[in-house]
Amino acid sequence: MASTAASLPTGFRRIFSWPRVRFTLIVSAVFGLLMGLHRGAVPVFITRAVLVGGAVLLIFGWLEKWPKRLPRWLPRTVLRLIGIAVIIPFATGLSIGLTGGGTEHDYGLMLGVGFLFAPWIAIGTILRQRDAFAREQALEFDLQRSEFERRESDARLRLLQAQVEPHFLFNTLANVQALVDSGSPQASKVLNSLIAYLRAAVPRMHSQTVNLANEVDLVRAYLEIMQMRMPDRLQYAVHLDPAAARIACPPMTLLTLIENAVRHGIDPSEAGGRIDADIWLRDGRCVLRVTDTGVGLRSQTRGLGTGLSSLRERLRLAFGSDARLELKGIEPHGVCAEASFPARETAT
Amino acid sequence: MSRPTALVADDEPLLREALVRMLAAAWPGLEVVAQARNGREAIELFEAHSPDICFLDVQMPGKTGIEAAQHIGRRAHLVFVTAFDQYAVQAFAEGVLDYLVKPVEVARLAATVERLQERLKDSQPALNSEALLQKLAAALAPRPETQALRWVRASIGSTVRLIDVQDIDFLRSDEKYTVVAWRDDAGAPQEAVIRSPLKELLTQLDSTQFAQVHRSVVVNLRAISHVTRGENETADIHLKGREEILPVSRTYLHLFRQM
Numbered sequence: 001m002a003s004t005a006a007s008l009p010t011g012f013r014r015i016f017s018w019p020r021v022r023f024t025l026i027v028s029a030v031f032g033l034l035m036g037l038h039r040g041a042v043p044v045f046i047t048r049a050v051l052v053g054g055a056v057l058l059i060f061g062w063l064e065k066w067p068k069r070l071p072r073w074l075p076r077t078v079l080r081l082i083g084i085a086v087i088i089p090f091a092t093g094l095s096i097g098l099t100g101g102g103t104e105h106d107y108g109l110m111l112g113v114g115f116l117f118a119p120w121i122a123i124g125t126i127l128r129q130r131d132a133f134a135r136e137q138a139l140e141f142d143l144q145r146s147e148f149e150r151r152e153s154d155a156r157l158r159l160l161q162a163q164v165e166p167h168f169l170f171n172t173l174a175n176v177q178a179l180v181d182s183g184s185p186q187a188s189k190v191l192n193s194l195i196a197y198l199r200a201a202v203p204r205m206h207s208q209t210v211n212l213a214n215e216v217d218l219v220r221a222y223l224e225i226m227q228m229r230m231p232d233r234l235q236y237a238v239h240l241d242p243a244a245a246r247i248a249c250p251p252m253t254l255l256t257l258i259e260n261a262v263r264h265g266i267d268p269s270e271a272g273g274r275i276d277a278d279i280w281l282r283d284g285r286c287v288l289r290v291t292d293t294g295v296g297l298r299s300q301t302r303g304l305g306t307g308l309s310s311l312r313e314r315l316r317l318a319f320g321s322d323a324r325l326e327l328k329g330i331e332p333h334g335v336c337a338e339a340s341f342p343a344r345e346t347a348t
Numbered sequence: 349m350s351r352p353t354a355l356v357a358d359d360e361p362l363l364r365e366a367l368v369r370m371l372a373a374a375w376p377g378l379e380v381v382a383q384a385r386n387g388r389e390a391i392e393l394f395e396a397h398s399p400d401i402c403f404l405d406v407q408m409p410g411k412t413g414i415e416a417a418q419h420i421g422r423r424a425h426l427v428f429v430t431a432f433d434q435y436a437v438q439a440f441a442e443g444v445l446d447y448l449v450k451p452v453e454v455a456r457l458a459a460t461v462e463r464l465q466e467r468l469k470d471s472q473p474a475l476n477s478e479a480l481l482q483k484l485a486a487a488l489a490p491r492p493e494t495q496a497l498r499w500v501r502a503s504i505g506s507t508v509r510l511i512d513v514q515d516i517d518f519l520r521s522d523e524k525y526t527v528v529a530w531r532d533d534a535g536a537p538q539e540a541v542i543r544s545p546l547k548e549l550l551t552q553l554d555s556t557q558f559a560q561v562h563r564s565v566v567v568n569l570r571a572i573s574h575v576t577r578g579e580n581e582t583a584d585i586h587l588k589g590r591e592e593i594l595p596v597s598r599t600y601l602h603l604f605r606q607m
Contacts, residue, residue, distance in 0.1 A: 179362060
């Protein structure tokens with residue numbers, strides 16, 4: 001059959017779809033045949049019945065869409081049945097007239113059969129149609145929901161993959177080991193930063209949103225570790241407007257921007273550079289801006305984009321089309337990344 | 349025989365000092381004559397001191413440890429020091445070159461030292477032949493995007509921007525540049541210029557989403573609103589929310605034949 005449940009045809013093609021026309025033809029022909037056998041004029045009655053059936057189908061289909069709006073006291077089903085009741089006498093008269101006239105008895109027979117059967121068939125059709133419509137909607141809803149769930153789990157998976165980075169962990173631990181071996185008092189401070197970073201990072205993968213104060217704590221721990229690892233190449237400042245502290249954001253939003261600045265801006269540069277992170281509110285939106293004075297967008301470093309693409313997806317899942325993420329190069333070298341989204345406070 | 353000498357290169361100062369300290373314990377006879385913070389310094393200091401052995405961190409800013417190694421060639425015995433990175437470790441494990449994984453383990457360093465002492469004693473040539481280094485460089489080179497391109501670098505006036513490929517409507521080649529028609533986050537149509545030829549970009553784009561429709565036009569299939577047939581076996585592509593109409597040439601018309 002042409003129409004599977006997933007998408008029914010719409011408009012004119014749906015109202016006068018072939019299955020419906022075929023159904024009308026067959027039913028009318030059967031009634032015509034029975035009446036014809038009874039009256040002894042089979043072809044004439046089949047023609048008449050098909051004409052009446054066609055007229056009923058026409059009004060039935062037409063009233064399905066017209067008028068567009070109905071008063072509340074008049075359900076469309078009732079209107080369609082009234083339409084059928086009105087059309088049957090006229091159509092019957094016309095069909096008899098077109099087929100060379102007939103007796104009053106012919107008229108009465110056809111009218112009786114028409115009134116007896118047409119409304120029930122129409123009601124049956126309407127009920128079937130409602131079922132199909134409900135099924136179609138349920139299916140579409142399921143489809144949408146599974147698509148949404150898939151995208152969300154994809155984003156979360158990518159977040160997880162981006163975060164579990166043995167490279168970072170082992171290099172940091174190598175540094176901690178170096179500090180411990182040399183008996184440096186810095187060792188416990190760095191270990192504390194690493195613990196703070198891990199504690200903040202691990203439960204975040206599961207939670208939907210965090211607030212920007214949490215996010216800044218995480219970023220400070222990360223930057224302290226990175227500065228210990230490249231003391232002569234990294235300077236940084238993080239400034240959080242206190243008004244934005246309790247604003248909700250998807251986990252790792254600021255961290256992704258900062259990691260990106262370190263990995264693609266500062267790390268590939270012999271001279272290193274400076275990272276500035278500013279978070280503030282502007283016109284009801286929360287703005288996160290991270291600028292670095294690293295090598296800029298020219299460098300071809302491995303993995304560029306994975307983190308940012310997944311961040312963009314997470315922002316879209318959380319805020320729809322209201323989220324912005326922009327990257328541009330700055331002079332003389334470096335990158336400015338700016339993310340913004342509607343400012344909403346986290347529920348406490 | 350004079351005292352053997354070594355150079356240690358690592359961009360992370362704590363790790364560099366730690367390795368120097370560990371070497372002093374594992375090989376008291378070795379003299380570390382130079383410490384470098386990046387590949388460029390490693391090359392300069394190698395030329396200045398001609399050490400017998402170079403310990404080179406693989407990932408360093410500027411020039412990498414591999415690039416420094418290629419410069420040094422067989423003039424010294426090389427030991428690579430690599431961060432824990434599946435790919436790098438795999439690349440080394442397959443070869444015969446000496447390597448250490450950070451954090452460096454004492455036992456592992458002791459074994460490496462023993463091998464180096466042996467080689468110095470017998471005056472064996474360095475293992476690091478040009479062919480081996482080249483193979484290693486190839487194995488560690490940033491892999492050309494095996495995955496489809498996610499962002500393109502484009503200029504708008506004097507600013508450089510990263511544009512998500514999902515936001516691109518179409519690409520049109522314009523002599524040696526490519527014009528990219530995209531949407532900003534507000535959904536407004538924009539144009540920017542990419543400094544690489546269309547042909548090169550096309551190979552990196554996801555072929556299920558982007559299709560070449562003309563010698564000089566590649567379109568994002570999701571941006572198409574509808575296609576109208578023209579005369580003489582051509583067609584025009586109309587885009588969602590954009591004025592431009594894109595030509596489809598005869599060669600690519602088959603893409604839009606009705607299913």
